[in-house]
Amino acid sequence: MMPASVITRYPLAMIVIAQLFGTSLWFSVNGVGLALQEAVGLGESDLGMLTIAVQAGFISGTLLIATTGLADRVRASHLFALSAVLGALINAAFIGVAENVTLAAVARFATGLCLAGIYPLGMKLVVSWTPRHAGAALGWLVGMLTLGIASPHLLRGLTLHLPWQWPLLLASLLALLAAALILRLGVGPHLPTKATGGRPWAGLAAFKQRAFRQASLGYFGHCWELYAFWALVPFLVARELGRLDAAAGLQPWLSFLVIALGLPGCVWAGKWSRQAGSARVAFTALLISGALCLVYPLLGDASPWLLLILLGVWGVSVIADSAQFSALASACAPPERLGAALSMMNAIGFGLTIPSIALVTTLWASHSLMVIWWLLPGPVLGLLAMRELNRRPARA
Template identity: 50%
Template sequence: MTNQLTPPQYTLPVIIFAQFTGTSLWFAGNAVLPDLQMAYGLPGGALGGLTSAVQLGFIAGTLLYAILMLADRFSPSRVFLFSAMLGALFNLGIGVVTEGYASILALRFLTGLFLAGIYPVGMKIAADWYAADLGKALGYLVGALVLGTAFPHLLRFTAAEVPWQRVMQGTSFLAVMGGLLIWWLIPDGPYLRSGTAFKPAAIFAIFRIPDFRAAALGYFGHMWELYAFWAFVPVILLARFPELLPASTALVAFGVIGMGALGCILGGYWSLRTGSAKVAYAMLLISGLLCLASPLLFQLPGWAFTALLFLWGFAVVGDSPQFSTLVARNAPPESRGSALTIVNSIGFAVTIFSIQGLTFLSQYWGISSSLWILFLGPALGLTATRRLFRLA
């Protein structure tokens, strides 16, 4: 363990870049979904299936990594490296060993499993290096997650004339490169501490704490909306602009999702002045109102629709670092590891229900008449978060 208290200037940029490259695996399958449907005859609801498979893998991974205490028993940088390599391997398997829908779902599940060693472990590495500025650092890291999530769409746009397998290869290469950079350049940080073991029995007691319960419910409401919106951005665009070419759709989807990185970063600086609770509430209110008004948005002129869609992308994840801060702040120190693990796992479990619900409704009503279902999450989150204003 290093005794250096002041991180080298390259530390945070390297962690941010590695987080970006590693999380680019998340939506790689979504970015090439039309090609997969043509190549393997996937069903119409494959978007929900592929996205949920990754989410299920991530849920299983977070619990597995927590129970085995991998990032506490071993160097977090090494855990990040091996997770990035294995995630990249299973991501690359699509187009190499796939035989149909079932094998694609299995590979997306395994990719999600090892994303649990990239996203949370990357945040732990940042926490091991930064103490006073952790809130700002987390804003940048979640911003990197957002750009990583959006990046396969950009890669699909730039590689529009080449085989779709190049998208899978490119994201896998980037993930491995990010893992190697973490391993080479980021040793264990000066604030590295052994975490407490995962304690399932302590969960019910933790949720009896009013402020913790409020923060967790706010996070769950945020997650209900977030990944369903991200997954359906290309569908939303094609419903409003059916004349768009696939490459153009991919580019605009990258812009809409990528706007969330700016929301995370600006929200982090804003929270230094007003507190995390007010930032989280404001962001969730904006995205919630857009959910509620979504059937009307499709009636607007194209430029107005696009502007509001970008605003939605900005706000839908801008609250994420702030909810993470609120959950951590209100968790008992002796049970913080268990609390963060279970809240993260429940949050991603919630996304499966919203993704599948939106998939089902959109097949019958169309996406323009179905997006309102996402308002259920912000409604819950806004109700719960009001009591946390006094923490600001």
């Protein structure tokens, strides 16, 4: 482990690395999904249910820390580290219950609970250390979240000839390293470490502010599309590889690449936000991904290479707006309730991922590319909500 002086000298770098390691737990099962289908007989709908279980756990966890005040009463670094350690243990325990779909779903739900102490608290830690240019800083954070979610596909690619349990164990190890990094770093000086008083559901008070409400509605539309798209990526990649008669072993590598392209998308969006403003950047990214929702199914008979390239463009744009929505919300929320407000926004947004994931994973076998049109309402409604914010003068 690096000396504490080095860790505190580069707080943003340490937080985003910890975010990468900690969020490797999120899609750890999806990364070995094809192997699980062969080893224990899971189908596409079963994998969809396991993904939904993680989302449901994350929603429950964010509601818990928001309504109880844990997000603002407990030191953020301690809550992050505890969540990462518990998540690592539960993720490893999944190996023992994978053959029982019910117990497997319970384990994934518990993993989601732990992720609620990683992602929103990571945003709070970023703001506590680097409050200026939050859009750029949060761009790195969400970029690492994206890379973390993609990493199980990479881990599977690296361990393709090893049992499917290996990528899960490696993801748990990364989460333990994340806990150690954040525990050494601690909380930055720019936010109070504890809230002073308050009520359950205090995070909802932020929705009284018009700008926070508009940013949140844009974020909700983004969430409807994002995780369902990520859940579809392995199927979309496998479809094009099949049309190319390419080796099936390429599927985890290309799935990783499509999702991981969100990292440069987030970094680019963060840099652009310093000139154009977070609202304009978020609106543009959502417009691009929404356009792909519309046209991609219409191109089903086009060249597989064209569709793989479009998947890459989609991977860049689908997440590039996320940090900008968080930056807009962070600027509008009461500072003493920032953790609760962001957790509440996350809980509602991730609640919307459950029906979208259920729709696309359940209907994929019978409707193939047509299921993508179920994602389109998210970007459309998000763009409508963001119209007023997009017209405001840009702020760094």
